Amino acid sequence: MSHALFEPFRLRGVEIRNRIWVPPMCTFAVDAQDGVPTDWHLMHLGSLARGGAGAVIVEATGVVPEGRISPQDLGLWNDEQRDVFRRVTDLIHSQGAVAAIQLAHAGRKGSTWRGWGERKAGTVPREHGGWTPLGASPIAFPGLAVPVELDLEGIRFIVEAFASSARRAVDAGFDVLELHGAHGYLLHQFLSPLSNHRQDGYGGSLGNRARLLLEVVDAVRAEVGEAVPVIVRLSATDWTEGGLTPDDTEQIVLWLKDRGVDMIDVSTGGNVANAAIPVGPGYQLPFAERIRSNTGVPVAAVGMIDQPYQAEQIVATGQADVVLVGRESLRDPNFTIRAADELRYELPYKPAQYERAYV
Numbered sequence: 001m002s003h004a005l006f007e008p009f010r011l012r013g014v015e016i017r018n019r020i021w022v023p024p025m026c027t028f029a030v031d032a033q034d035g036v037p038t039d040w041h042l043m044h045l046g047s048l049a050r051g052g053a054g055a056v057i058v059e060a061t062g063v064v065p066e067g068r069i070s071p072q073d074l075g076l077w078n079d080e081q082r083d084v085f086r087r088v089t090d091l092i093h094s095q096g097a098v099a100a101i102q103l104a105h106a107g108r109k110g111s112t113w114r115g116w117g118e119r120k121a122g123t124v125p126r127e128h129g130g131w132t133p134l135g136a137s138p139i140a141f142p143g144l145a146v147p148v149e150l151d152l153e154g155i156r157f158i159v160e161a162f163a164s165s166a167r168r169a170v171d172a173g174f175d176v177l178e179l180h181g182a183h184g185y186l187l188h189q190f191l192s193p194l195s196n197h198r199q200d201g202y203g204g205s206l207g208n209r210a211r212l213l214l215e216v217v218d219a220v221r222a223e224v225g226e227a228v229p230v231i232v233r234l235s236a237t238d239w240t241e242g243g244l245t246p247d248d249t250e251q252i253v254l255w256l257k258d259r260g261v262d263m264i265d266v267s268t269g270g271n272v273a274n275a276a277i278p279v280g281p282g283y284q285l286p287f288a289e290r291i292r293s294n295t296g297v298p299v300a301a302v303g304m305i306d307q308p309y310q311a312e313q314i315v316a317t318g319q320a321d322v323v324l325v326g327r328e329s330l331r332d333p334n335f336t337i338r339a340a341d342e343l344r345y346e347l348p349y350k351p352a353q354y355e356r357a358y359v
């Protein structure tokens with residue numbers, strides 16, 4: 001029985017204790033709508049780290065207020081947020097995990113109601129903390145407001161916002177940064193011909209549509225220096241005729257590789273409301289495997305990877321370097337400990353305080 005899942009993995013100078021990481025998952029829990037982490041975030045993220053994950057990637061965090069998905073999202077556009085995030089990274093580190101954060105701009109999918117509870121439809125009005133969403137082109141995501149098309153000044157402002165949030169993230173103690181280029185949020189909106197109808201240097205050819213993402217990557221790297229690993233999450237396909245394809249994605253990854261991006265987190269979809277997605281165990285894995293073998297860039301696979309043997313096989317056979325376990329980590333924050341038990345691996349960082357639970 002191999003134990004590839006429990007081999008450490010290195011991104012630049014950062015050693016990560018295993019290959020089971022937690023992907024970003026919004027909790028929409030900032031009731032004060034000020035983007036500042038609360039005790040909820042500490043408890044939630046700390047328990048995921050305590051459960052043995054190698055890295056915990058904090059949920060999509062807005063680089064500007066209007067870059068949030070809902071008014072209850074986390075943010076990293078001011079120093080107060082940065083200072084409170086320091087408690088989050090200290091706690092994750094105290095449990096032996098690497099602290100990562102997903103920096104995001106929601107674009108036309110911003111100002112939505114939070115994704116739990118009443119689940120209201122439509123764009124949140126201003127009196128409830130909402131805003132007018134921004135986008136690559138004035139094309140609405142179905143059911144949401146028509147976004148205001150970003151002008152060149154607006155684009156420049158967002159590139160700078162990603163860089164200054166990255167600086168704050170590093171100053172807050174985050175070891176690894178992830179840029180959200182997937183799921184129909186702003187960077188993906190620029191990449192996809194379905195949502196980008198621009199006539200300027202940010203629209204048209206794939207190179208032009210990728211310009212914003214590449215500018216963000218360059219600005220972040222210039223701001224944080226060479227030591228900090230940068231992951232980019234991409235949607236490898238729009239699952240829709242006329243949308244972004246796996247071939248496009250492979251080219252984008254090669255451009256990202258030239259710019260020193262350290263890993264691709266390979267997801268799919270999110271830019272089309274009713275795409276037919278063949279959801280099932282490991283359904284996005286072929287896209288990750290293809291990127292890894294054709295570009296040589298390390299990949300994290302995600303999407304219905306929730307069984308220990310399945311996860312072990314993915315890493316052991318080189319389909320991906322790392323697996324991200326999302327919803328199963330919410331159901332069982334101790335998934336890594338359980339996986340080690342099931343795979344008969346003596347996990348050195350199983351909490352001693354819980355010893356009697358495992359005799």
Ligand SMILES: Cc1cc2nc3c(=O)[nH]c(=O)nc-3n(C[C@H](O)[C@H](O)[C@H](O)COP(=O)(O)O)c2cc1C
Binds near residue numbers: 233326
């Ligand atoms: C509650 C919830 C919130 C999520 N929030 C984010 C997010 O903030 N950023 C992101 O890139 N993906 C987000 N996702 C997608 C997950 O990161 C992951 O890709 C997806 O759940 C598939 O993996 P799984 O089958 O292991 O859950 C979210 C998923 C869930 C269930």
